[in-house]
Amino acid sequence: xxxTQRKQPGLDETVGPCAPPKPVPRPDGQDRYTISEVAAHTxxxxxxxxxxxxxxxxxxxxxSHTGQRRYTNRDLAWLSFVGKLRLTGMAVADMVxxxxxxxxxxxxxxxxxxxxxxTRESVLRRIGELQDTLTVLDxxxxxxxxxxxxxxxx
Amino acid sequence: xxxTQRKQPGLDETVGPCAPPKPVPRPDGQDRYTISEVAAHTxxxxxxxxxxxxxxxxxxxxxSHTGQRRYTNRDLAWLSFVGKLRLTGMAVADMVxxxxxxxxxxxxxxxxxxxxxxTRESVLRRIGELQDTLTVLDxxxxxxxxxxxxxxxx
DNA sequence: CACTTGCCTGGAGTGCACTCCAGGTCTTTA
DNA sequence: TAAAGACCTGGAGTGCACTCCAGGCAAGTG
Numbered sequence: 001x002x003x004t005q006r007k008q009p010g011l012d013e014t015v016g017p018c019a020p021p022k023p024v025p026r027p028d029g030q031d032r033y034t035i036s037e038v039a040a041h042t043x044x045x046x047x048x049x050x051x052x053x054x055x056x057x058x059x060x061x062x063x064s065h066t067g068q069r070r071y072t073n074r075d076l077a078w079l080s081f082v083g084k085l086r087l088t089g090m091a092v093a094d095m096v097x098x099x100x101x102x103x104x105x106x107x108x109x110x111x112x113x114x115x116x117x118x119t120r121e122s123v124l125r126r127i128g129e130l131q132d133t134l135t136v137l138d139x140x141x142x143x144x145x146x147x148x149x150x151x152x153x154x
Numbered sequence: 155x156x157x158t159q160r161k162q163p164g165l166d167e168t169v170g171p172c173a174p175p176k177p178v179p180r181p182d183g184q185d186r187y188t189i190s191e192v193a194a195h196t197x198x199x200x201x202x203x204x205x206x207x208x209x210x211x212x213x214x215x216x217x218s219h220t221g222q223r224r225y226t227n228r229d230l231a232w233l234s235f236v237g238k239l240r241l242t243g244m245a246v247a248d249m250v251x252x253x254x255x256x257x258x259x260x261x262x263x264x265x266x267x268x269x270x271x272x273t274r275e276s277v278l279r280r281i282g283e284l285q286d287t288l289t290v291l292d293x294x295x296x297x298x299x300x301x302x303x304x305x306x307x308x
Numbered sequence: 309c310a311c312t313t314g315c316c317t318g319g320a321g322t323g324c325a326c327t328c329c330a331g332g333t334c335t336t337t338a
Numbered sequence: 339t340a341a342a343g344a345c346c347t348g349g350a351g352t353g354c355a356c357t358c359c360a361g362g363c364a365a366g367t368g
Contacts, residue, residue: 036344046345047327054348066334068345081290088287092325106301113298120291123284130277130284133242136235137274144267147260190314200315201357208318220364222315246355 032062032070042079056096057082059103088123186216186224196233210250211236213257242277 039046052058053069059078062070085095098115101108193200206212207223213232216224239249252269255262 034344045327048325050346051326064345066345068334084287084290087283088291109298109301113295116291116295116298120288120295123288123291127281127284129241130281133238134274134277136238137242137270137277141267141270141274144263144270147263188314199357202355204316205356218315220315222364 031072032064033072033076035069035071038071038076038079041076042083044079052079052082055092057092057099059099085119088119089126090119090122094119185226186218187226187230189223189225192225192230192233195230196237198233206233206236209246211246211253213253239273242273243280244273244276248273 033041035046035049038044038049042049044052049069053061058075061075062072064070082095085098086092094115098112101112101115187195189200189203192198192203196203198206203212203223207215212229215229216226218224236249239252240246248269252266255266255269
């Protein structure tokens, strides 16, 4: 439940009134984002972004001539998909497995599909569980509404 | 997603064919279950049951004359509700808070209700998130179905 | 009466998913 | 040119929800 706390500020807030000056106004209007830009865009911390890379959840990220990471739109799209997988409740280790399959090429399509199908099933199960809890929750909430605390009914 | 692994064997399997002999056939047909019976019934480990008690998630549990825990049907009902709260994704600390409110008596009805309402909202949000992921999952699954791996289309 | 089994306790250990730190480089700004 | 700020690395630390351990007591069994 802690995954949706932060709304994403976005990379594209250069337009609009009161747009804050971009800290590093990349002259090329391009496909090369710094780690902090990506952090702002995705809502992940820079720590988490570097950690994702360490554990093999990211493809090889481009580097600037001084060795700083430069993320592409492609990387952003992958991060967005990873974010969806995270929302499914998939374990990070399984996401890494999926990333491995992607790295291995097209011949892993069937296995990737199987992984996603299993995930889909678990999402459906989880939705069912959550809906079950709603029944109980609503029952209790109604109970407390009908029987307000002694301090209230004087 | 690891919460629904085990199905509950149940306390009431004394009837039926091939019912295994109850290890400790409590002579009184009553309301006093040992910790391992409760573990079998709830799917929680005995460790977790004791831990729940330590952290204040349980009411005071009865003890036998030798100091062993004896759970009542009331305790079982509470554990079942706690299980539902756990399925909502509520943090254990918040469940403890709720248990505290219950201990404090009827004058906390309003606060309990507020807690459950907040939980209800977070469950609805979570269901929404999961449904969003299904869209992405289905899209990808279809993609992999339409474009089977090279090894398959020879 | 030894042995096994089930239970007790306080406290240590585990796995996960981050999160932060120390010590360093490079670039920009005053 | 000095200070500030964004970035780098390997590794340590954190919070959560358990999970297990050592050492001990009590009751039933061969």
